[in-house]
Amino acid sequence: MPMDYGLSEAQEITARTAREFFDNECPSELVREIEDQELDRSGELERKMADLGFWSIAIPEAYDGVGGDLRDLVAFCEEAGRAMLPGPYFTTMAIGVPALLTLGTEAQKQGFLPQIAQGNRTLTLALTERTWGWSADAIETTATLKDGQFILNGRKDFVPNGNTADYLIVVARTNPSAPPELGISLLLVDARSPGVSARPFRSLGGDRLSEITFNEVRVPQANLLGNLNQGWYQLQPVLDQAKVAQSSWMIGGAQKTMEMAVDYAKERIQFGRPIGSFQDQQTRIANMWLAIKGARVQTYRTASLLAHGDPATLQAAMTKVAAAEAYRLCSYGSVHVHGGVGYMMEFDLQLYYRRAKAGEAFLGNSDLHKDLVADTILGRD
Amino acid sequence: MDYSFTPEQEAFRKEIREFCQENMNPEVMSDGILVGLGGGADMYSRNFHKKMAEKGWLGLGWPKEYGGGARDFMDMAMFMEETAYWRAPMAAYGTTVVFIGNAIMHFGSEEQKKEILPKIISGDVTCTLGYTEPNAGSDLASLQLRAVADGDDYVLNGQKVFNTAAHYASHYFMATRTDINAPKHRGISLFLYPMRDIPGLTIRPLYTSAGGRTNEVFAENVRIPKSMMVGELNRGWYHLATALDFERVGIGSAVGGIQRSLDDTVAYLKGPGSAQRHNPIIRRYIAETAIDLDALRNWIYMIAWMQNHGLIPSNEGSAVKILASELQVRLAQGAMRLFGELGLLREEEANHRQLPLANDVSTFYMATSASTALAGSTEIQQGIIAMRGLGLPRSY
Numbered sequence: 001m002p003m004d005y006g007l008s009e010a011q012e013i014t015a016r017t018a019r020e021f022f023d024n025e026c027p028s029e030l031v032r033e034i035e036d037q038e039l040d041r042s043g044e045l046e047r048k049m050a051d052l053g054f055w056s057i058a059i060p061e062a063y064d065g066v067g068g069d070l071r072d073l074v075a076f077c078e079e080a081g082r083a084m085l086p087g088p089y090f091t092t093m094a095i096g097v098p099a100l101l102t103l104g105t106e107a108q109k110q111g112f113l114p115q116i117a118q119g120n121r122t123l124t125l126a127l128t129e130r131t132w133g134w135s136a137d138a139i140e141t142t143a144t145l146k147d148g149q150f151i152l153n154g155r156k157d158f159v160p161n162g163n164t165a166d167y168l169i170v171v172a173r174t175n176p177s178a179p180p181e182l183g184i185s186l187l188l189v190d191a192r193s194p195g196v197s198a199r200p201f202r203s204l205g206g207d208r209l210s211e212i213t214f215n216e217v218r219v220p221q222a223n224l225l226g227n228l229n230q231g232w233y234q235l236q237p238v239l240d241q242a243k244v245a246q247s248s249w250m251i252g253g254a255q256k257t258m259e260m261a262v263d264y265a266k267e268r269i270q271f272g273r274p275i276g277s278f279q280d281q282q283t284r285i286a287n288m289w290l291a292i293k294g295a296r297v298q299t300y301r302t303a304s305l306l307a308h309g310d311p312a313t314l315q316a317a318m319t320k321v322a323a324a325e326a327y328r329l330c331s332y333g334s335v336h337v338h339g340g341v342g343y344m345m346e347f348d349l350q351l352y353y354r355r356a357k358a359g360e361a362f363l364g365n366s367d368l369h370k371d372l373v374a375d376t377i378l379g380r381d
Numbered sequence: 382m383d384y385s386f387t388p389e390q391e392a393f394r395k396e397i398r399e400f401c402q403e404n405m406n407p408e409v410m411s412d413g414i415l416v417g418l419g420g421g422a423d424m425y426s427r428n429f430h431k432k433m434a435e436k437g438w439l440g441l442g443w444p445k446e447y448g449g450g451a452r453d454f455m456d457m458a459m460f461m462e463e464t465a466y467w468r469a470p471m472a473a474y475g476t477t478v479v480f481i482g483n484a485i486m487h488f489g490s491e492e493q494k495k496e497i498l499p500k501i502i503s504g505d506v507t508c509t510l511g512y513t514e515p516n517a518g519s520d521l522a523s524l525q526l527r528a529v530a531d532g533d534d535y536v537l538n539g540q541k542v543f544n545t546a547a548h549y550a551s552h553y554f555m556a557t558r559t560d561i562n563a564p565k566h567r568g569i570s571l572f573l574y575p576m577r578d579i580p581g582l583t584i585r586p587l588y589t590s591a592g593g594r595t596n597e598v599f600a601e602n603v604r605i606p607k608s609m610m611v612g613e614l615n616r617g618w619y620h621l622a623t624a625l626d627f628e629r630v631g632i633g634s635a636v637g638g639i640q641r642s643l644d645d646t647v648a649y650l651k652g653p654g655s656a657q658r659h660n661p662i663i664r665r666y667i668a669e670t671a672i673d674l675d676a677l678r679n680w681i682y683m684i685a686w687m688q689n690h691g692l693i694p695s696n697e698g699s700a701v702k703i704l705a706s707e708l709q710v711r712l713a714q715g716a717m718r719l720f721g722e723l724g725l726l727r728e729e730e731a732n733h734r735q736l737p738l739a740n741d742v743s744t745f746y747m748a749t750s751a752s753t754a755l756a757g758s759t760e761i762q763q764g765i766i767a768m769r770g771l772g773l774p775r776s777y
Contacts, residue, residue, distance in 0.1 A: 003383055003384065003385065003386070003387070003455070003686065004382065004383045004686075005382075005383075005384065005682070005683045005686040005687075006382070006686075007382060008382065011382060071382040074382070075382070262771050262772070262773065265773055266772070266773065266774065273774070274773075274774050276767075276773040276774055277773065277774040277775060277776050278776060279760070279764070279776040279777070281773075282763060282764060282767035282768065282773055282776055283760070283763045283767070285767055285771060285773065286762075286763035286764075286766040286767045286770075286771070287763070289696070289700075289766055289770070289771060290700050290703065290704070290766070293680075293697075293700065294676040294677075294679070294680060294700075294704070295676070297676065297679040297680060297683050298675060298676055298679055300382045300384060301384040301679050303382055304382055304383050304384035304385060305384070305385075307382075308385055315675070318671070318672045318675045318676075321672050322672060322675075322676055370665055370668040370669060370672070371664070371668070373667075373668040373671055373672060374664035374665065374667050374668040375664075377647055377667055377668070377671055378647065378650060378651070378658055378664060378667060379651070379658070
């Protein structure tokens with residue numbers, strides 16, 4: 001394929017269709033409504049999304065998807081992030097699907113992907129525990145293999161969609177005597193299994209996160225995702241893909257806040273002139289534009305690498321930092337431009353501002369990823 | 382959304398790299414002179430320039446009809462990146478080949494194209510820009526140097542400053558005022574003329590704090606033929622605005638130089654400076670620099686892609702100028718912190734201690750002291766993005 005730094009025609013159509021759909025079906029009023037619900041998703045919205053094929057993006061046609069790859073998901077995710085799409089779409093499509101495609105057996109792919117593509121099954125990742133960290137030594141939940149099944153015990157915390165997703169990809173310790181990164185496995189756990197108990201709580205980001213306890217939960221051996229004890233390493237390339245999709249999601253939100261700032265700067269008159277005619281505001285807004293566009297180019301580049309099957313852990317880390325920083329800069333900058341209005345609950349900016357923070361935190365914050373970059377360049381020893 | 386390079390592009394990159402490694406030797410570089418900010422790529426070597434001419438690399442991106450290599454903007458970006466990485470003496474390249482060559486191609490007459498472009502290709506023409514004046518910097522449109530029509534000639538009177546290549550270039554690309562009654566943007570015309578030993582032109586050196594050289598220039602009744610006007614009478618500002626977009630892209634190609642500085646710093650941290658490798662503040666600094674550099678590189682290739690598709694990178698050109706200059710400053714300041722007292726060493730003492738990198742650090746520190754102000758300050762670039770790009774009301 002020839003070099004192409006823009007969106008392909010198919011990606012443009014996906015983005016345009018998504019924009020129209022979200023403008024009509026997912027206005028900020030719905031986002032606010034769902035924030036107040038414990039079951040923080042809209043079945044109706046998800047059904048409409050299924051009708052338009054949005055759940056089948058980047059799922060191969062062999063599994064009832066529309067085909068395509070991470071890049072198509074990236075194009076879609078910018079629009080979803082712009083609309084602040086609530087519910088389990090991200091964890092299902094940006095984590096669950098790549099995990100199944102990369103690590104799943106044929107039976108697992110056949111068992112899950114067509115259901116996902118129809119909007120009938122959702123997934124999330126249950127990795128973090130009480131210490132919250134994203135490193136292997138934070139994993140204390142255990143899964144003991146016995147008589148053809150795993151017995152799962154432990155507690156996960158801060159799990160997005162933990163109370164609504166159909167299946168949990170649980171990151172569990174299957175060999176406690178091995179070094180932390182070498183004794184971990186990934187299990188596909190039916191959320192309705194006896195012994196699974198999710199307690200949702202509100203997050204600053206507006207969604208519900210869950211504390212999930214596993215008490216002698218039986219998981220069939222066939223639900224091992226990837227190889228026994230190799231789960232930690234096998235998960236990282238999957239998370240690289242997730243980080244790229246997440247970056248695009250954050251860029252979508254950042255873009256919206258920048259547009260709001262530009263519009264307001266043109267309209268708001270003080271001292272007899274629009275505030276957008278003051279140089280400092282121009283500087284602030286120009287820097288917002290810079291940050292977004294740079295992060296977007298990095299996102300596309302990393303998506304391109306991963307779609308070509310190249311490793312991109314370093315680039316994914318860089319991209320996530322850039323996108324999170326862009327979202328932070330833009331949401332903060334936009335509040336600043338708006339003045340007091342920007343700070344009000346009834347004004348939409350606070351929705352974005354909170355999501356910028358939550359987005360940075362999920363899958364590891366910018367400090368963690370900067371450390372990853374430094375470790376890669378300078379060595380860890 | 383495909384950011385991969387083709388095998389041909391990778392092969393070209395390798396070719397450039399090998400050329401630099403082969404030709405940046407003391408013999409070829411024996412005629413190198415410092416220009417501009419000083420240090421690194423701000424050198425000119427006629428030998429090296431001619432070697433590039435022999436490779437056909439002086440009109441790399443030009444159409445074949447002008448003797449060019451007909452390579453696209455992506456190849457040009459790679460060329461600028463690689464030569465900068467190896468610190469090749471490219472001082473004449475950016476201004477002459479990229480900037481003025483493109484300017485002539487876009488709004489020069491057919492005679493000018495036939496006359497000048499082949500000589501740029503052969504390395505026989507090098508150019509200096511004559512824009513800035515003591516009273517016309519950011520507000521370039523207020524320039525005053527007069528060009529008055531007189532028979533078949535124009536007569537030039539006035540002053541220019543910070544004309545970096547004026548002490549060695551063969552030709553002057555000068556912006557003049559040809560109509561003092563029109564609004565300032567509408568009374569400017571451009572000229573390209575042979576400048577060495579032309580009567581009435583006085584060139585005086587100005588030395589930069591980094592040890593480089595620029596010039597102030599005095600024109601007293603300098604007479605040039607009317608045929609040397611480039612573009613239309615009194616439309617020079619508009620030609621210039623387009624040409625400036627090319628210049629900014631060229632500056633963005635400093636990504637190669639910045640990557641080189643970062644690599645040198647990392648090598649230092651893995652070698653003589655390894656005591657600091659575990660310092661979390663240093664590690665954070667390296668990470669942030671690498672992330673921003675990664676963004677800059679992708680910007681530049683995105684711009685090349687835009688140009689390949691006939692899109693004009695106006696805001697994007699401004700963006701890379703801002704990002705490249707700020708990154709250069711941060712890198713220079715970070716390197717200085719890392720080196721501590723050793724960063725104060727100048728060439729003689731640095732060589733005495735067998736630590737030539739220390740001289741690079743102190744030179745780089747000085748060379749970047751004005752990076753964000755020159756060649757279109759950060760404020761000017763932000764203004765272009767905000768007002769031209771995003772449509773915000775004029776702040777000035």
